[in-house]
Each structure stands twice: as structure tokens, then as C-alpha cells.
Amino acid sequence: MPKRYPPEFRRKVLDLVASGRRVAQVASDLDNSEQTIYVWRRQELIDSGQLPGATSTEQAELTAARRRIAQLEAEVAIHRRAAELLGEVVSPKGGLRRSR
Known part of the structure; x- marks a missing residue:
């Protein structure tokens, strides 16, 4: 760094x-x-x-946005893994449906 x-x-x-x-x-x-x-x-x-x-301000905003996107992607991955472990599939519309 x-x-x-x-x-x-x-x-x-x-x-x-x-x-x-x-x-x-x-x-x-x-x-x-x-x-x-x-x-x-x-x-x-x-x-x-x-x-x-890109100005310094714009670069700072982009860095913050990239950091937030990475956090959200990590959260989504955790939720998907949790749903897999619980035997449920998360639909793109936000609802849950049971696996068969």
C-alpha cells in the first residue's frame, strides 16, 4: 500500500x-x-x-462507492450461502420458495 x-x-x-x-x-x-x-x-x-x-473529490467518491459495492456483494454472498444451507432458493424478485 x-x-x-x-x-x-x-x-x-x-x-x-x-x-x-x-x-x-x-x-x-x-x-x-x-x-x-x-x-x-x-x-x-x-x-x-x-x-x-477525475478530480480528487470524484476519485474519493468512486473509492467509497467501490468499497460499498464490495460490502454489498459480500452480504449478498452470505445471504445466498445461508439460503443454500437452509434449503431455500432466493428468487430474483425477493421472495423465497422451497426446494423440492
């Missing part, structure tokens, strides 16, 4: 780059990777509307 940096730290790094410091120097000084800074800079351009793409 990638290391998470606080938004304040990201902002300060991007401010240093915007002030004219080289990305390589900022990365070296702050013990960060150049690629990480480039990703942050690109996301900043997307968030400000200068580049097309």
Missing part, C-alpha cells in the same frame, strides 16, 4: 515546485520520490481544471 502524506505536506511540496525549485531537488530534500511529486502536480492540474480527468 502506498505511503499516505497529509494534504498540508503535499501543498507545501507543490508550493516549493511552483516557486521554481526543481522536482529532483525537492524530492531529495524531503526524502520523497520524484514520481510522487509529478503525480501530485498532475492531480493539482486536474483539480484546477487545467487538465481533463
Whole structure:
């Protein structure tokens, strides 16, 4: 899992780059990777509307939606397994019918 940096730290790094410091120097000084800074800079351009793409807010919403979908899929799997164990079949309409 990638290391998470606080938004304040990201902002300060991007401010240093915007002030004219080289990305390589900022990365070296702050013990960060150049690629990480480039990703942050690109996301900043997307968030400000200068580049097309999903904004940080949209990405957060998508992540939350994917997490919720995974939870719901797990719940459905548990319910299906429980119904199998009880000898019942769940119909798509939500009703139950007994197995023969």
C-alpha cells in the first residue's frame, strides 16, 4: 500500500515546485520520490481544471462507492450461502420458495 502524506505536506511540496525549485531537488530534500511529486502536480492540474480527468473529490467518491459495492456483494454472498444451507432458493424478485 502506498505511503499516505497529509494534504498540508503535499501543498507545501507543490508550493516549493511552483516557486521554481526543481522536482529532483525537492524530492531529495524531503526524502520523497520524484514520481510522487509529478503525480501530485498532475492531480493539482486536474483539480484546477487545467487538465481533463477525475478530480480528487470524484476519485474519493468512486473509492467509497467501490468499497460499498464490495460490502454489498459480500452480504449478498452470505445471504445466498445461508439460503443454500437452509434449503431455500432466493428468487430474483425477493421472495423465497422451497426446494423440492
